[in-house]
Amino acid sequence: MTLVAAPARLSTQSATFEADFQARLHWSADTDAAIEQRVADILADVQHRGDAAVLAYTQRFDGLEAADMSALELSQAELKAAFDSLPEAQRQALEQAARRVRSYHEAQKKASGESWSYRDEDGTLLGQKVTPLDRVGIYVPGGKAAYPSSVLMNAIPAHVAGVGEIIMVVPTPKGEKNALVLAAAYVAGVSRAFTIGGAQAVAALAYGTATVPKVDKITGPGNAYVASAKKRVFGTVGIDMIAGPSEILVLADGSTPADWVAMDLFSQAEHDELAQSILLCPDAAYLDAVQREIDRLLPTMPRAAIIAKSLSDRGALILTRDMEEACAISNRIAPEHLEVSSRDPHRWEPLLKHAGAIFLGAFTSESLGDYCAGPNHVLPTSGTARFSSPLGVYDFQKRSSLIEVSEAGAQTLGRIAAELAYGEGLQAHAQAAEMRLKR
Amino acid sequence: MTLVAAPARLSTQSATFEADFQARLHWSADTDAAIEQRVADILADVQHRGDAAVLAYTQRFDGLEAADMSALELSQAELKAAFDSLPEAQRQALEQAARRVRSYHEAQKKASGESWSYRDEDGTLLGQKVTPLDRVGIYVPGGKAAYPSSVLMNAIPAHVAGVGEIIMVVPTPKGEKNALVLAAAYVAGVSRAFTIGGAQAVAALAYGTATVPKVDKITGPGNAYVASAKKRVFGTVGIDMIAGPSEILVLADGSTPADWVAMDLFSQAEHDELAQSILLCPDAAYLDAVQREIDRLLPTMPRAAIIAKSLSDRGALILTRDMEEACAISNRIAPEHLEVSSRDPHRWEPLLKHAGAIFLGAFTSESLGDYCAGPNHVLPTSGTARFSSPLGVYDFQKRSSLIEVSEAGAQTLGRIAAELAYGEGLQAHAQAAEMRLKR
Numbered sequence: 001m002t003l004v005a006a007p008a009r010l011s012t013q014s015a016t017f018e019a020d021f022q023a024r025l026h027w028s029a030d031t032d033a034a035i036e037q038r039v040a041d042i043l044a045d046v047q048h049r050g051d052a053a054v055l056a057y058t059q060r061f062d063g064l065e066a067a068d069m070s071a072l073e074l075s076q077a078e079l080k081a082a083f084d085s086l087p088e089a090q091r092q093a094l095e096q097a098a099r100r101v102r103s104y105h106e107a108q109k110k111a112s113g114e115s116w117s118y119r120d121e122d123g124t125l126l127g128q129k130v131t132p133l134d135r136v137g138i139y140v141p142g143g144k145a146a147y148p149s150s151v152l153m154n155a156i157p158a159h160v161a162g163v164g165e166i167i168m169v170v171p172t173p174k175g176e177k178n179a180l181v182l183a184a185a186y187v188a189g190v191s192r193a194f195t196i197g198g199a200q201a202v203a204a205l206a207y208g209t210a211t212v213p214k215v216d217k218i219t220g221p222g223n224a225y226v227a228s229a230k231k232r233v234f235g236t237v238g239i240d241m242i243a244g245p246s247e248i249l250v251l252a253d254g255s256t257p258a259d260w261v262a263m264d265l266f267s268q269a270e271h272d273e274l275a276q277s278i279l280l281c282p283d284a285a286y287l288d289a290v291q292r293e294i295d296r297l298l299p300t301m302p303r304a305a306i307i308a309k310s311l312s313d314r315g316a317l318i319l320t321r322d323m324e325e326a327c328a329i330s331n332r333i334a335p336e337h338l339e340v341s342s343r344d345p346h347r348w349e350p351l352l353k354h355a356g357a358i359f360l361g362a363f364t365s366e367s368l369g370d371y372c373a374g375p376n377h378v379l380p381t382s383g384t385a386r387f388s389s390p391l392g393v394y395d396f397q398k399r400s401s402l403i404e405v406s407e408a409g410a411q412t413l414g415r416i417a418a419e420l421a422y423g424e425g426l427q428a429h430a431q432a433a434e435m436r437l438k439r
Numbered sequence: 440m441t442l443v444a445a446p447a448r449l450s451t452q453s454a455t456f457e458a459d460f461q462a463r464l465h466w467s468a469d470t471d472a473a474i475e476q477r478v479a480d481i482l483a484d485v486q487h488r489g490d491a492a493v494l495a496y497t498q499r500f501d502g503l504e505a506a507d508m509s510a511l512e513l514s515q516a517e518l519k520a521a522f523d524s525l526p527e528a529q530r531q532a533l534e535q536a537a538r539r540v541r542s543y544h545e546a547q548k549k550a551s552g553e554s555w556s557y558r559d560e561d562g563t564l565l566g567q568k569v570t571p572l573d574r575v576g577i578y579v580p581g582g583k584a585a586y587p588s589s590v591l592m593n594a595i596p597a598h599v600a601g602v603g604e605i606i607m608v609v610p611t612p613k614g615e616k617n618a619l620v621l622a623a624a625y626v627a628g629v630s631r632a633f634t635i636g637g638a639q640a641v642a643a644l645a646y647g648t649a650t651v652p653k654v655d656k657i658t659g660p661g662n663a664y665v666a667s668a669k670k671r672v673f674g675t676v677g678i679d680m681i682a683g684p685s686e687i688l689v690l691a692d693g694s695t696p697a698d699w700v701a702m703d704l705f706s707q708a709e710h711d712e713l714a715q716s717i718l719l720c721p722d723a724a725y726l727d728a729v730q731r732e733i734d735r736l737l738p739t740m741p742r743a744a745i746i747a748k749s750l751s752d753r754g755a756l757i758l759t760r761d762m763e764e765a766c767a768i769s770n771r772i773a774p775e776h777l778e779v780s781s782r783d784p785h786r787w788e789p790l791l792k793h794a795g796a797i798f799l800g801a802f803t804s805e806s807l808g809d810y811c812a813g814p815n816h817v818l819p820t821s822g823t824a825r826f827s828s829p830l831g832v833y834d835f836q837k838r839s840s841l842i843e844v845s846e847a848g849a850q851t852l853g854r855i856a857a858e859l860a861y862g863e864g865l866q867a868h869a870q871a872a873e874m875r876l877k878r
Contacts (some may be wrong), residue, residue: 084809093858100852104565111555111567115492118546126543126813129551133826147863180862216826235681238826243672258872266854267868283534302866305632329755340840345843352839353570360843363875367868368844371856374565375840387572390839399812399828400777400791402797404784405807413539417810419532424586424621427741428705429806435699436802 005269005310007277007315010326019270022088024316025333027274027382032224039199039228046203051210055199064195065172069211074182074193082182090180090387092106097372098152098187104374105160109393113161114282121423123406124413128399132162133238135213137205138180138190139220139230142171143195148184149370153377153391154220155188166190167205167215171197175425197222202229206237221378240391245274248366251326253342254286256362261341262293267367268337269310270303275316279321280326280331287317329352332391334385339365356385376433410436442747444737445717446704446754448726451764453845455820463755464772466683466713468823471663478638478667486640490649496639502613503634508650509788513621513632521621536811537591537626544599548832552600559863562845563852566840571601572677574833576644576650577629578659578669579620580638580660581610587623588809592816593659594627600835606644606654607628610636636661639666645676660817679830683821684713684753687805688774688794690765690787691718693725695801701732705780706806708749709742713752717772719765726756766790773824776805783859795824 004337010020013062045053051069058072066072083091101126117127136302137339151168158166168185172178172195186195194212196204208214218230230239238366248268250261265277281287294311298304320326327348330338334354345360352358356379359366370377378391405413414433422428449459484492486802490508497503497511505511522530556566579591580586590607597605605622609617611634624632633651637642641661647653656677669678673759687707689700704716720726733750750833759765763799766787769777773793781787784799791797795818809816817830853872860868 008543030798049805088864089858093855093862096855097859107555107557109566111553112551114550116546116550125810126546128547128814128829128831129788129797134792147858148662149863156790196756198485199849231673235671235823238823245573257793257874260871263871265864267871270865270867282727288796293759302864307867349568349841354837355572355839357840358568363846363849364844365849365856365871365875366869367860368849368852368875369840369842370868371859371872372852373563373844375567375842379840380837383676384674385837385839387837390567390840392567392838394833398793398819398826399831400790400794400824401796401808401810401818401829403796403803403812403814404798404814406804407802408806410802410804413807413811416532416535417807419528420588420593421647422808423529423532424588425741426706428702428709429748429809432476432702432804433810434804435696435702436804436807 003304003309005294005300005315007311007317011272012321012329013317024314028327028385034226035224039225039232042199043203043229043232046200046205046209054196054200054204054209054212055180057198058196061198062171064172069209071213072195072346074195078166079182079186079190080192082179083186085179086183091183092185094148097140097143097149098156100372100374101152102160103157105157105393109160112392113397117402122408122412123410125402125404127402129402130397130399132164133216133396133398134163134413135162135165135167135215137215137218138166138168138199139218139222140168140170141222142173142178142181145427146178146181147182148178149377151184151190152188153183155185155190157376157391157393158396159189164397165192165213167213168193169196171195171201171202183356190217199229202226202233206233212348214430217396219395240395241380241384243386245269245276245332246275246339247381248278248339249330249333249336250279250341251323251330251348252286253279254325255343256341258286258289258363259297260295260362260374262290262297264339264365265294265311265315266297266301266307268364269307269315270301273306273309275310277311278318280314280318280320280329282320282326284319287319312371323348324351331356334383336379336381336385339364339366354385356380356390411438442737442743444733444747444750444754446750446756448756450758451760452766462755471860474663474667477643478664478671482640482668482671483644485639485648486646493635493639493643493648493651496637497635500637501610503512503611508648511634512650513634514559518621518629518632520570521618522625524618525622530622533587533622533626536588537595539811539813540595541599542589544832546575552836556841559606561847561851563581563848564841564843566841568841569836569838572655572739572835572837573602574604574606574654576600576608576654576657577605578640578657578661579607579666580661581611581617581620585617585620587619589659590620590629591627593634594624594629594831596815597835598628598833600832602835604631604651604652605631606637608644609642609647610634610640627749638668639667640877641672647673656835658817658834662807679817679834680753680819680823680827683711683741684715686715686774686820687717687778688769689770689774689780690769691720691725692762692781693720693722694782697725697728698732698736699801699804700780701729701736703804704733704742704750705736705746706745706804707776708754709740712745712748713753714749716750717755717757719757719768721759721761721765723758756835762787763790769794773822774820775820775824778803778805785796793824795829850877
């Protein structure tokens with residue numbers, strides 16, 4: 001059977017564009033009631049029975065037997081041994097990627113994550129103190145898709161933020177451990193690691209068990225059970241976000257080699273049949289050229305079947321009137337990954353309002369950002385870039401307001417506060433302010 | 440009947456302290472399954488029927504008849520008229536409070552909310568672009584407890600962030616409008632306002648209707664229906680947080696007049712019978728003095744019944760070994776409001792890791808912070824200050840990573856990325872990087 005990758009060909013000048021475009025974008029995050037109920041049961045069970053419940057589910061779902069939870073903890077020595085076992089090239093790549101990711105997040109902390117304060121003329125001090133979380137949990141998917149890069153992208157910002165303890169959980173179905181994942185935990189400075197996964201691992205982190213310490217926040221991607229569990233424990237602990245399928249949007253002016261762009265579309269499509277790859281360009285001949293490269297390159301790809309289905313079901317090559325219109329459409333989509341594959345990317349960047357990460361110029365393939373450019377690859381999906389941000393140092397910090405009202409300040413502020421408090425019918429508020437006034 | 444406010448008297452040296460302390464702190468945010476189901480139904484109905492459903496629920500729950508949704512919109516003229524109708528002292532207090540809140544949040548934006556970038560030696564650009572949300576919704580409770588200060592605290596940071604459009608919803612049961620709330624909307628620069636509330640208002644904002652525009656994020660406190668609706672639309676839109684009962688913790692060294700501290704405990708307790716007021720002090724005689732002031736002042740308070748119940752059910756006066764221990768206990772509680780009522784507050788502040796807002800020194804009553812010191816009064820409750828922050832400009836902004844890899848950078852990064860991508864079995868990722876290498 002010959003595989004065909006046939007992204008939809010749309011044109012903004014077509015009368016049916018709006019409907020076609022909406023149909024292509026449609027993706028429903030509808031939750032499965034059966035999954036929701038099973039997750040609720042697992043959470044309640046772990047909350048009550050602790051380690052015993054985690055052990056039982058790990059045996060049932062991962063086929064992993066253990067006498068007790070301590071047998072499911074990976075020692076630091078085991079993480080280091082995994083690192084030492086890697087080929088030299090992989091070891092170096094991991095370390096270089098970690099170094100770049102660390103230095104980007106250090107810049108991020110410096111730019112937006114430091115405490116600040118100022119004093120009013122009357123001596124009143126106002127500010128905000130920024131402190132790291134005490135302890136966080138990182139969920140790392142195991143089994144089929146094992147992503148060591150995700151270990152770096154979750155653990156390093158936590159480390160840079162100054163988090164005291166980073167607890168990793170990673171399922172190892174049938175006991176199969178991924179050496180790259182363990183090595184990444186070693187490189188990223190994970191404090192403790194357990195070979196547990198699913199809703200039971202989220203529950204262990206959120207509530208704590210005799211063996212697994214309770215954390216303050218849980219980050220990292222997972223399957224439908226993990227996503228449902230994270231959403232359910234939100235409030236007891238912090239969570240990062242609930243990720244949908246991955247997406248790339250390429251804005252092209254036609255100046256980038258067509259095979260580069262085709263491969264960039266593939267690199268999103270190969271993740272998942274639900275992944276979405278979209279190309280916007282004002283040049284119809286260029287869209288044709290990219291389609292030709294898609295056809296030529298597809299048979300060479302090991303994951304061709306996934307790529308073909310993803311591009312055919314959810315991909316699109318869209319002809320726009322001009323680059324300005326392409327930017328406007330991009331803002332409507334608010335993509336996770338946005339490549340500006342243009343000779344003049346800085347002309348278009350100011351027009352782009354909503355995106356998880358913006359990749360400027362032909363040399364900036366999205367895959368460089370996924371692994372080692374420095375910025376985080378955990379990004380808002382499904383249009384949530386309209387209101388949320390890449391995972392960052394700020395996700396592992398919290399802020400406390402600081403207020404020190406001087407005696408002089410209390411005279412001015414006390415009158416304003418009392419007036420408004422009486423207006424709201426809160427007399428104790430008013431009197432607490434009035435007691436600080438000089439008689 | 441004589442009201443009695445009898446907070447628990449605990450001592451950290453007592454053998455039963457740990458159990459007594461845990462019992463006092465216990466508060467369950469357990470959700471009511473019946474409310475959950477009704478909220479789910481209301482959301483689905485508004486999503487399908489739009490304005491018609493919102494009108495029907497507003498009529499049913501608020502007793503408010505209207506021919507169509509446009510009749511439930513408050514005009515800018517009406518907001519201004521409400522402001523003009525206020526007594527001069529209230530007008531001035533609102534404006535002065537707004538000015539201080541605005542200037543604090545401008546400082547916050549400058550300190551942590553600006554875009555940044557840097558270039559590597561090889562010319563690669565890395566950074567983050569910070570942009571405001573396009574449109575946000577602010578939920579303002581109506582009816583019994585109407586809080587104009589909450590309008591300022593939600594709308595002003597959004598305004599300072601540069602949000603394009605701020606949509607306020609406020610229920611007006613039986614058509615009763617609160618002039619101070621409308622005036623606060625005028626002062627804070629709300630773009631549009633609708634007299635709707637409950638889950639139906641949250642649904643209208645999250646999904647949009649013919650009349651109410653869809654927003655990107657919803658902030659602001661509300662009752663159990665509003666909280667459940669916000670949690671349910673999380674993901675479709677952003678939300679701020681789910682607030683529990685309000686709390687104050689006072690760390691006292693005994694140097695503040697005891698009646699000031701008693702009134703500060705009242706000012707939290709008067710909010711709600713579930714509110715929690717705790718005093719920690721190493722001086723037993725001072726705890727006695729505060730209890731005497733509680734007994735003396737209680738009969739003078741209009742909201743004495745609520746205060747008495749809140750203090751008796753959930754309040755505590757705790758004797759600690761020393762101030763260090765008091766700080767450690769405070770960190771376990773992670774209170775919403777934390778007063779350091781000490782002669783030397785800067786000695787203790789560095790020991791305080793988790794709190795929504797820290798009020799330093801005897802003159803800094805929490806009520807000054809509630810209204811007009813400048814920092815936000817929307818703060819994390821129920822121990823969530825361990826992982827979350829006051830509402831701020833950052834809640835109305837989002838970040839996009841910026842990456843521009845130079846041709847030289849692509850040579851270094853491409854090799855690292857390809858090595859790791861092959862390790863993860865993602866060949867298109869690897870080849871997208873390799874295509875950018877010079878042959």
